[in-house]
Every structure is written in C-alpha cells, then in structure tokens.
Amino acid sequence: MDHIIRAMSSDGFVKAVAVVSTDLVERARNIHHTTAVATAALGRVLSAASMMGNMQKIEEGSLTLQFKGGGPLGTILAVSDAHGNVRGYVDNPVISLMEKYPGKLDVGAAVGADGMLTVIRDLHMKEPYVGSVALATGEIGDDIAAYFAHSEQTPTACGLGVLVNPDQSVRCAGGYLVQLLPGAPEDVISRVEIGIMNAGAVTNMLENGLDGAGIIRAVLENFEVELFEPEPVAYRCYCSRERVTAALISLGREELGEMAREGKDVHMSCQFCDADYVFTPAELEAILEGL
DSSP states (O other): OOOEEEEEETTEEEEEEEOOHHHHHHHHHHHHHHHHHHHHHHHHHHHHHHHHHHHOOTOOEEEEEEOOOOSSOEEEEEEEEESSSSEEEOOOOOOOOEEEEEEEEEEHHOOOOSSSEEEEEEEEESSSSEEEEEOSSSSSSHHHHHHHHSSSSSOEEEEEEEOOOOOEEEEEEEEEEEEEEOOHHHHHHHHHHHHHHHHHHHHHHTTTTOOOOHHHHHTEEEEEEEEEOOOEOBBOOOOOOOHHHHHHHHHHHHHHHHHTTSSOEEEEEEEESSSSSEOOOOHHHHHHHOO
8 A cells, every 4th residue: 555654863864754655556558558667756756755745744735746857758757645546647648668678667768867856845835845956867866855955955766666567567666765864963864875775676675575764764774763654656637627617717708608608518628637628618618708
C-alpha cells in the first residue's frame, strides 16, 4: 500500500521523508497511457511532489513541481496536497524507448537539461511562493536537490526510482529526501553520504521488500532515528463538475453561445485524470441564462 513517512535523527541534525508510490504511479500510467520512459519520469516527479507537499504541513496548502527540460517529454507537472496525495501529467506521454544501456531508461535525456524546474508553494498567503532553478541533469532527483540547495539553502539528498515491467506496468516506485538542519557538523554530512552510498538505488530497496521506514533506516543507517506515523497517499484529483462549469463560464458569453448553438454535446476532459464531463446544449443554455 502506498504511504509516506517522516523521520528525525536523535541528534536533531537530519530530517528525512520517504514514500512508496507504486500504486499511484501505476494509476497515473493508466490515466495517461504513458510509455516506459514517460512513466518513469512522471512517476519520479509525482513521488518528489508527494514528499515535498507532505513536508509543508500547511492544511489546505499545495505544492506544484514543473519540469520544462526541452526533451521529447515536454512539460512534466505534478501537484500535491498537504498530505502527499498527488496528481500530474506529462505533455508527451507516448515517446520511443530511450535507454542509457539495455534495461536502464534514460530519463535525463527524455526530460532534457535545457530548461527550468519551477516549484510553487501555495501556503494560503497573499501570494504563492515561486522558486525556479536551471535544470542540471534532467534526472529529477539531482534537480530537486539542486533546487533545495540554491533556492532554499538546505543541503538535500534526493533518491527517486520507478521500475517498469516488460508489459509497461509499474513494478515499484518510491523515493526519499534527506535534509541537513542548520549547524550540522562535518561528521554528520559524512555519515549521511556513506549511508546513501551503502543503501543503493531506491528500486533495489523496494525490490528487496523495504517499506518507507525501511528506506529511511537504510539511508540513515549511521543514525538513531525517530520515525513518525506513516500516512497513506494516493493519486487524487480534485476536479468536479462545478469546477469545470466555472472553466466554461470563464470562456465568456459569446463563446458559450456559439457552443450552445452548434447543438452538440460538449465534452470537457480533466487534464489530470480520466474524468469526462458532458454538457448538453440545454445545459449550456442554462449556464448562459445564469450569467
């Protein structure tokens, strides 16, 4: 079952979060009909957004990750609520297989490194916080770490992984974020680096049966850690007929009138999920009358 879990080292110098996101990435694959490389890239972004959204702990807040790397995938976007439930999409979900070598998907090349990572934190203040950094590699995890280092001055390690089966389904997916808190001495940094190196790839840990707590213990093997209660996470879209109606109204009276006069049903599909909202000409007329 997909879940997210946070932890703190007993010395107070390191905090971490890990997510197991296999089911939600598979849900995204089924919605968007992604091929293997697109599944891996979107899955990594969804996993990262889930952890970063959960870390905010601002009720009703949200976090958006947007990767525009210039690669064949186009824009990849994911939105997380305050609990870590996510939704997202990729511009070009169906692209040819791209591998670094047989069996290893080349996510970096598919995303591209000629572009920007933008993070939008909506904390229900007057304006959302928006931070952007140039992409370093397109590998998602490296770029998330670079964002934290440059935009939030927080030394961060980010591991992400999505393993795709030969039939295109998601075998496992997840990730972790490890952050150093102010005042962390050099030996703490060294112990974190050694732990990350020894833990290995996220997909290997998941393949070996580790859950979120197991991932954190593996990465922070050189620390005593306090683990908090895990929380379930899922692919969750907040679209509704009311929101789609509002989007129709925003088109304006003239365009709505033209749509109604055509005498055909209007289909409005959600960008994030597989919901399809149908409006009959009579319903469009009713919306017009209500303006």
